[in-house]
Amino acid sequence: MRMVVLGLGYLGATHAACMAELGHEVLGIEVVADKRELLAKGEVPFYEPGLPELLERHITSGQLRVSGSYSEAAEFADVFFVAVGTPQKKGEYSADLKYVDAAIDELVPLLSRDAVIFGKSTVPVGTAQRLSERAHALADEVDVEIAWNPEFLREGYAIKDTLHPDRLVLGAFEGGRAERIAREIYQTMLNDGTPFIVTDPPSAELVKTSANAFLATKISFINAIAEVCDAAGADIGAVADAIGYDARIGRKFLNAGLGFGGGCLPKDIRAFMARAGELGAAEALSFLREVDNVNMRRRTRMVELTREVCGGSLLGARIAILGSAFKPESDDVRDSPALNVAGQIQLQGASVTVYDPKAMENSRRLFPTLDYAPSALEACENADAVLVLTEWPEFVTLDPRQVAETTRKRNVIDGRMCLDADEWSRAGWTYRV
Numbered sequence: 390m391r392m393v394v395l396g397l398g399y400l401g402a403t404h405a406a407c408m409a410e411l412g413h414e415v416l417g418i419e420v421v422a423d424k425r426e427l428l429a430k431g432e433v434p435f436y437e438p439g440l441p442e443l444l445e446r447h448i449t450s451g452q453l454r455v456s457g458s459y460s461e462a463a464e465f466a467d468v469f470f471v472a473v474g475t476p477q478k479k480g481e482y483s484a485d486l487k488y489v490d491a492a493i494d495e496l497v498p499l500l501s502r503d504a505v506i507f508g509k510s511t512v513p514v515g516t517a518q519r520l521s522e523r524a525h526a527l528a529d530e531v532d533v534e535i536a537w538n539p540e541f542l543r544e545g546y547a548i549k550d551t552l553h554p555d556r557l558v559l560g561a562f563e564g565g566r567a568e569r570i571a572r573e574i575y576q577t578m579l580n581d582g583t584p585f586i587v588t589d590p591p592s593a594e595l596v597k598t599s600a601n602a603f604l605a606t607k608i609s610f611i612n613a614i615a616e617v618c619d620a621a622g623a624d625i626g627a628v629a630d631a632i633g634y635d636a637r638i639g640r641k642f643l644n645a646g647l648g649f650g651g652g653c654l655p656k657d658i659r660a661f662m663a664r665a666g667e668l669g670a671a672e673a674l675s676f677l678r679e680v681d682n683v684n685m686r687r688r689t690r691m692v693e694l695t696r697e698v699c700g701g702s703l704l705g706a707r708i709a710i711l712g713s714a715f716k717p718e719s720d721d722v723r724d725s726p727a728l729n730v731a732g733q734i735q736l737q738g739a740s741v742t743v744y745d746p747k748a749m750e751n752s753r754r755l756f757p758t759l760d761y762a763p764s765a766l767e768a769c770e771n772a773d774a775v776l777v778l779t780e781w782p783e784f785v786t787l788d789p790r791q792v793a794e795t796t797r798k799r800n801v802i803d804g805r806m807c808l809d810a811d812e813w814s815r816a817g818w819t820y821r822v
């Protein structure tokens with residue numbers, strides 16, 4: 390099938406390449422010229438394992454093309470995916486829908502044939518309905534249907550999650566056209582037995598925001614218990630393992646530590662609270678404020694712990710920060726807990742050196758005043774404390790004896806509970822979590 394993907398960021402570029410992989414003919418539309426030029430050459434402007442190979446294959450074969458032209462998009466296909474960003478509004482909790490609105494406003498007047506537009510971006514409940522009305526007003530004698538097909542991929546596993554999702558969700562208005570087309574697009578996955586939930590648009594929008602709210606809540610739950618463990622002298626790792634064996638609870642997303650960041654969970658729970666407020670249901674989601682509070686406290690606590698480890702003051706201290714991406718296998722630093730901590734420690738007078746295997750360029754752009762080192766060992770040179778804030782495999786396998794040769798003091802804080810505490814302690818380190 391021929392289709393267009395609007396917006397080629399983490400979500401859109403992956404979706405476009407995966408749709409080509411399924412055998413569809415895909416045109417990707419991106420407004421940022423630099424990104425477009427890289428993608429058109431088969432190069433991915435961000436780090437996502439496996440994506441460069443997939444993209445290059447389908448760009449070379451011609452199955453996937455990249456353009457900046459909405460006229461070309463309108464001409465090319467009758468099926469569209471909206472994958473543009475929905476960031477948090479500046480100074481507010483709600484989602485900024487200006488990119489989604491712009492995509493519809495630009496595309497719909499150009500359509501000369503009936504079309505189905507599938508929204509993939511994460512949006513507040515009610516958006517499909519609003520966009521549908523907007524599209525009907527803009528459409529010139531053509532029938533434009535808007536359906537919502539939320540995406541659940543995780544960065545770092547984006548291709549696997551797109552091609553082998555846990556489930557597919559479609560929110561469509563009456564009529565069946567969107568469902569018929571979606572079934573054709575995703576036929577390979579449906580043949581593999583992937584559950585396919587077809588519902589109305591508000592429910593589909595809510596599936597996505599509820600899923601992210603639940604994941605965020607699970608992480609903050611275990612971090613809240615970690616606070617109690619700290620106070621009681623208990624071991625949060627043992628608690629998480631033990632409760633995780635209960636199949637009703639499950640061990641996944643119970644890793645205590647620095648908490649969640651990234652371009653999705655933090656902004657999505659805030660947008661969810663804002664939307665519930667608009668709907669008169671603010672109280673129902675008031676617990677998400679506490680989820681957010683617990684999460685942000687993890688960052689403050691990490692700064693305090695570092696100060697404590699440095700003898701009560703960060704003035705003049707040298708701190709090594711290993712990991713700046715919001716999680717491993719990603720170069721994404723949007724709302725990165727690690728960089729947030731790095732910035733706060735620097736503000737308190739320490740000199741901070743950061744190293745990350747993939748996120749150096751993005752980190753430098755966002756926090757140009759921090760120091761950056763080309764390797765983990767170089768970041769640790771003369772450090773008073775080493776903070777592991779993203780659990781990249783290369784940090785997990787660091788040799789604590791070798792690290793000890795470069796640092797000034799042997800203080801390590803394991804912000805992701807990913808190091809072998811005994812091994813570091815045996816090598817003479819004071820190990821803290």
Ligand SMILES: NC(=O)C1=CN([C@@H]2O[C@H](COP(=O)(O)OP(=O)(O)OC[C@H]3O[C@@H](n4cnc5c(N)ncnc54)[C@H](O)[C@@H]3O)[C@@H](O)[C@H]2O)C=CC1
Nearest residue numbers: 396397398399400419420473474475488492510511540544
């Ligand atoms: N990153 C992820 O892992 C996932 C993201 N999502 C959701 O997907 C949406 C996109 O997220 P990301 O890909 O992370 O954001 P992103 O910022 O990486 O990508 C958005 C892209 O859209 C482009 N764009 C903006 N306006 C445009 C327009 N009018 N026409 C064409 N392109 C336009 C931007 O230049 C950018 O390249 C968000 O709603 C997010 O919540 C959902 C699931 C997973």
Ligand SMILES: O=C(O)[C@H]1O[C@H](OP(=O)(O)OP(=O)(O)OC[C@H]2O[C@@H](n3ccc(=O)[nH]c3=O)[C@H](O)[C@@H]2O)[C@H](O)[C@@H](O)[C@@H]1O
Nearest residue numbers: 540541542543544608642643644648649650651653715716
């Ligand atoms: O809507 C989205 O964009 C996506 O958001 C998350 O995916 P992602 O942000 O890529 O990353 P996660 O693996 O969920 O991790 C999010 C954050 O939580 C942290 N985390 C995760 C798990 C855990 O046990 N503890 C923990 O602190 C990670 O370090 C990271 O900072 C969801 O997992 C995806 O299903 C969803 O599609």
